[in-house]
Amino acid sequence: MIAGFLSFLLALQAASASPASQHLHAGLLAAQGGRLDAAIAEFKQATELDPKLAPAFLDLGEALIEKHDYAAAVAPLKRALEISPNIEGAHRLLGYALLAQGYASDAVPHLEKAHDEDVLGIALLEADRLQDAVIVLQKALARHPNDPDLLYYYGRACGQLSKEVFDDLEARFPESARAHEMMAQDYAALRDVGGAEREFLEALRLRPQTADLHLELGGLYARAQQWDKAEEQFRLEAQLQPGSPEAAYRLGESLMQLGKFHEARLALVRSDELKHDMPETLYLLGKAGNLDGDDTLAEKSWLHLLTIENNTSLAGQAHFGLAGIYRKQGRTADVDREMELSRQLQGTQDQTQDSPK
């Protein structure tokens, strides 16, 4: 900003070498040299000598912002706008100074006038104008998609807006199925199984056909290792949403834990049909086949998985499973190869020997 105005001021100086202009010129040179205290002193002298010299107020405000003295910057910037309402940069700087001090609502109109969407989005977020913040930050992100700060504030705004909407739902419809579902999710996040279970069941009582409720309740039981209850819920979800690959997958997973491998296999085949090439489904399908005595299906599923991903821990598990099949078949070289790949991918260091010095 200061550099931008330099040519203008030099021209002014040439036209009229008033004392105020001389101080303003000196201030600009000091600011250019990084001597902010000297610049501020010169700008102040300029404003005292000519209380209507808007650029002097503007540059004083900017120098103070550069010094992080935001409180002091506000008055000269406001004065600059009083003298010259359209002076370039003043609204933006005043918006910064106000926002930096926590006066987000006051900063918003200035930033709007400055069309500074990046900072305006943050100000709107801080002013709790969440819907506006989300819109503005989305626009800013469209221009700067790789800006981590913008992504952070956008995420925060979305999260807070979501919470605000849910709070509103809970406040206005406390006995609705959705309110109970949300309460259940809150309890689940706190790992309070009893509380979450109670709320999920109430939500289901109020609206039994709600999609995903059984899935969520089943997930809660699964995290608590209550696999028999989890199976029941996943089965209900799979009946409710026969086209849901996730419901079929989770049903298969719970059946595996219960040792019902044949049923698990059927559910996992269904999940695979509904959504192809999911590595987790393929891994579990291979495991179900293996434990159900069908090594052909197991090998096929695991080899297919390895064509999709071959450098993850899951791939390591698939290699371990293949080693088991080949061991039964007496294919020693294949066993050794698969075991080595499994060890590499699962990161299981051999801790049975001393580390080499």
Added chain:
Amino acid sequence: MGRRITRRDFLESLAAMGVGLPMFDAKHPRGLDFQHVNSPTPQKYLIETMGGGVALLDYNNDGLLDIFLVNSGQLTNPMHTPETFDRHDPRNWNRLYRQNPDGSFTDVTKEAGLTNAGDGNYGMGVAVGDYDNDGFPDIYVTNYGKNTLYHNNGDGTFTDVTAKAGVEAGGWSCSAGFFDYDNDGHLDLFVTRYLLWDTQHSKICGQEWQTYCPPAEFPATTNILYCNRGDGTFEDVSKASGISAVKGRSLGVAFADYDDDRFTDIFVANDGMRQFLFHNNGDGTFTERGLEAGAALTADGKPLSGMGTVFQDYDNDGRPDILVTVLPREVYALFHNDGNGLFSYRSLQAGLGLLSAASSGWGVGLEDFDNDGWKDLFVAQSHVLDNVEEIDHMLHYKEPPLLALNQNGRFERSDSGVASAIAGRGAAFGDLNNDGWMDVVVTSLGGEPLVLLNNRGGRAAAHWLTISLRGTRSNRDGLGAKVQVNGQTRFATTAGSYVSASDKRLHFGLGGTDTAKVEIRWPSGTHQVVENVKANQILEIREADKP
């Protein structure tokens, strides 16, 4: 005929069948006043949460099982060297309780000469075996510090013979067990060691909640194999035998001949890494074959938090299987012996996914508690972290023990009769009142032990047979013998579980059958068959003089 069955008649019939009754009466028998001292500190010394050994043995050969309980000791905050753990304070002694004919117990620690647990020893576990074949069971106590071998003098007293025998080990020992790896008739000794750890190099883990550190925070270490020379001394053959060729974080050990080559093999439960299966090569050496045998990792190739273990045949196919207790969100690992030296992971098939995925297991046994001819599962349970509930509301520090009855190879939860949750650690198995129904003693970290008396005796109709082996050419207790009764198989051992030793006698449930055919393959190689054995007795079988 014709009389209508009243409700009372019906309920009495159910009771007579044992239906609906919990399996055990949980008791604190008169005279058994032991209080385990682990003295937890804010320093979260790892040893605090690992002790609790218990043994069932008949030290005075009066036919009644006695109870030996390992105490841990006093810790200070923080610990300073030299460490004593105040083992001279009677509150911190190990204790031997003699069982009286009326089922009560008398503390005989002092008169038995067992008051000195050794300065610098923080107690962990116990192994029992008659290492000198004099007919009286000897006691080996494992410690963080040095281990102690107490020779049973046969007159109700014991003598500390550690130095003479050369079995003090050192470091941090946990489970141990006697077995005869070279079939020379003298019991050898295997000692698991957990970590290279000491109080001066301890760490606290966790952030908001300070917790015990996971084992991977500390270096692995070697286990020890002592060979019994037969003259009252042992030789450390860890290196020569190949046992120390691999380092582990070992907590549990169990023995059986898994490949039917007549030499007893060793399974070691390791914490947070792969498990070890030491194949006995029959020439004094062992080869660790866990990975290639399929008994080292889960079905997903993941390591286990192995703690306790048992090595017996759960599905009556004649081959010993392996069960390992672990932490929650793993599943107790069941490695089924498929023959040909290979195992397969069968936890889920056996129902353990439902039974154990939220629990932490320690002491473990496969015993036929309902005498139906299938070995049932008992596990002492409790999380390793005493503040786990603050960290994860879905888990519990104290848990009731798990009792799961074996229904043709699949385990189903049953009411153990233990209503309250405890910090279970050690578990020893035996028939305390000689009624033919297996009982359990469970220790509770920092608490009182629970005696679980099987209450089916006299109610249910099932028959049983208990066999006491008397080796002549083999070791005197016949440890390592493969005993088959009416299609069931047991390997004679006092080891297994976690830091505990069980009754050396072999118990078989016979269901509705009142006679048995007993087939024994002694460690010496002698094959012996006893036909038409009447049920419901404790039978001593003496090893035949000729093979």
